[in-house]
Amino acid sequence: MPQIRPIKDLRNTNEISEICHKSKEPVFITKNGYGDMVIMSMEIYERKMALLEVYKKLSEAEKELADGMPLKDGEKVFKELREKYGK
Known part of the structure; x- marks a missing residue:
């Protein structure tokens, strides 16, 4: 299941990278409560x-x-x- 995380969580890039690789799903990043970006592994x-x-x-x-x-x-x-x- 894709995760939704606030933009402040991008400070911990290793954690976001680990989530992307382990879950094999994109991570949705929000800014001020609204969708802003999607991050996923290269694979x-x-x-x-x-x-x-x-x-x-x-x-x-x-x-x-x-x-x-x-x-x-x-x-x-x-x-x-x-x-x-x-x-």
Whole structure:
């Protein structure tokens, strides 16, 4: 579960870093009772960014299908890739 911490807690950077790494969740920082920042570990950030990239590619593929782009035979595509890259 994500934690919500006041901005004054940023004075203890080691504690915030530990929370981010142990919980594997972002830490939400508030300022004057309102949301201000989100802090997360690099691991979680990279995972979230990779997931966003997957969603972006899926969205592009769905648009291509909706626009009438012809489908390719999966077996044929993988065979061509194996021949090209020797695996």
